[in-house]
Amino acid sequence: MNPQLSDSEAGTTLLSGSRIRELRRRAGMTLQALSDQAGISVGFLSQVERGKGTPSLGTLAQLAAALGVSIEYFISTPKATDSITRSDERPRFAVADSSLQYERISTDLPGGQLTSLIIHIPVGYESELTSHPGEELILMLEGAVKQTLGDSTFTLHAGDSLHFMGDTPHQFANIGDVPVKMLWTGTSPRLKGPQPSR
Structure with missing residues (x-):
């Protein structure tokens, strides 16, 4: 759900x-x-x-x-303060006007490099094609996505995983008739940086 x-x-x-x-x-x-x-x-x-x-x-x-x-x-993302996150207590958020929803499961550890999220992807959603520095690992929890990675396109189902470098152009789309639930872990997005005056 x-x-x-x-x-x-x-x-x-x-x-x-x-x-x-x-x-x-x-x-x-x-x-x-x-x-x-x-x-x-x-x-x-x-x-x-x-x-x-x-x-x-x-x-x-x-x-x-x-x-x-x-x-x-641009968006106030919730910060997990404990190393343990309970399924019914995880901070959740969304980008304005986006149908994607996120659950943050990682903690801001001193010197930590990883960010982990559970991403909820609605039926019919297709992401933009992107590339960036860093490393990504996804694990499909529910549903199926069509994944593009460089020149390859394939389908990932529940239980499948994919580990890749973020500088390879990549994109995903929910091709099924049920929402997708995906665990995403990576060294990007870069969630830290200087804050300008507003």
């Missing part, structure tokens, strides 16, 4: 395309320069800036890193 987030569970969503555009212009970056640094297409970045597209959490983190800000500049 993929429950809707209550206001108390969801991270405070601050994302708007105009904020990304404002930071990009303040940094003197073109659409092409930012899309190159963030590892996304210039067309998708243009859609995000115009409010016509919504980035996934990973892509939002890449945009934040390329712009020199923390992801919290």
Whole structure:
């Protein structure tokens, strides 16, 4: 089951395309320069800036890193403070206007490099094609996705896993008739960074 987030569970969503555009212009970056640094297409970045597209959490983190800000500049992500997370107590959040929902299962350890999330992917959802530094490991918990990794496309079902380097262009889509539940662990998105004054 993929429950809707209550206001108390969801991270405070601050994302708007105009904020990304404002930071990009303040940094003197073109659409092409930012899309190159963030590892996304210039067309998708243009859609995000115009409010016509919504980035996934990973892509939002890449945009934040390329712009020199923390992801919290755009969305307040809940912080797990204990090494143990109970299934009914995990902090949950979503990016504004996105149908993806996230459960944070990792803790902010001093010097820690890993981020772990359970991602709830609705029927019909297709992510943007992206690439970025870092390493990713996914484990399918429920449902099935079509996964593109470089020049290969394949289907992952519940119980299947995939380990890859994030600089290989990748994309996924829920191709089934039920929501997908996926465990994602990686050294990206980069959730830390300097925070500008707002």
